[in-house]
Amino acid sequence: MARASKPHSDADPRAIEITKGGKIIFYPRALTITWGNDNRYWRFLPSTNLKDPKSAVQLLQVSWLEVTCSTDKVEAGKTYKVGFNVSLQPDAFGWDDVEVFIMAKVGKKGNYFFKKTNLGKRSTTTKKFSVPDEGNLEIEIVAPQSSPGDCGLYFGLYEVWSGKWKGGLQIHDAFVEKV
Numbered sequence: 001m002a003r004a005s006k007p008h009s010d011a012d013p014r015a016i017e018i019t020k021g022g023k024i025i026f027y028p029r030a031l032t033i034t035w036g037n038d039n040r041y042w043r044f045l046p047s048t049n050l051k052d053p054k055s056a057v058q059l060l061q062v063s064w065l066e067v068t069c070s071t072d073k074v075e076a077g078k079t080y081k082v083g084f085n086v087s088l089q090p091d092a093f094g095w096d097d098v099e100v101f102i103m104a105k106v107g108k109k110g111n112y113f114f115k116k117t118n119l120g121k122r123s124t125t126t127k128k129f130s131v132p133d134e135g136n137l138e139i140e141i142v143a144p145q146s147s148p149g150d151c152g153l154y155f156g157l158y159e160v161w162s163g164k165w166k167g168g169l170q171i172h173d174a175f176v177e178k179v
Helices: none
Strands: 016-018 024-026 042-044 057-059 065-071 079-093 100-106 113-117 129-131 137-140 153-159 167-178
Touching: 065 167, 079 100, 079 153, 100 137, 113 137, 137 153, 153 167
Parallel strands: none
Antiparallel strands: 016 024, 024 167, 042 057, 057 167, 065 153, 079 129, 079 137, 079 167, 100 113, 100 153
């Protein structure tokens, strides 16, 4: 199997959609994925275009889960919820007793807010569900004092602490939605 010259996949801004209601959808190619260009660890499922709602990226196996995205299409003083729409394949493994974090911050140097979820409690089904699954992760857009002009929203899905190998997760999209 051929490997890409660069191991991490970078976000393609053409794979971001802003709906008429203002929801921002990050399809799989709009995500920055650690080890995302290495086909031993991740596989982008075939799709007809960058904004295909049926597209997904499948985690084959990693011990370091880091999937991020960002947008500057948010308004200061407003609150947004962020999350990911995912599914677990029947052969999913490594999720028991592992907490997955959904983390968000305003500005590159901002402080993170987070929610934890345990995917091991989910049945392995190909049905999509949103994470965090127990309450929304909401964040108010307030420019950080350290860089007042940086009101971008940065968020991601992380599990980098356990060192456990895990696989069988499909990420369908990430989203930002005004509350």
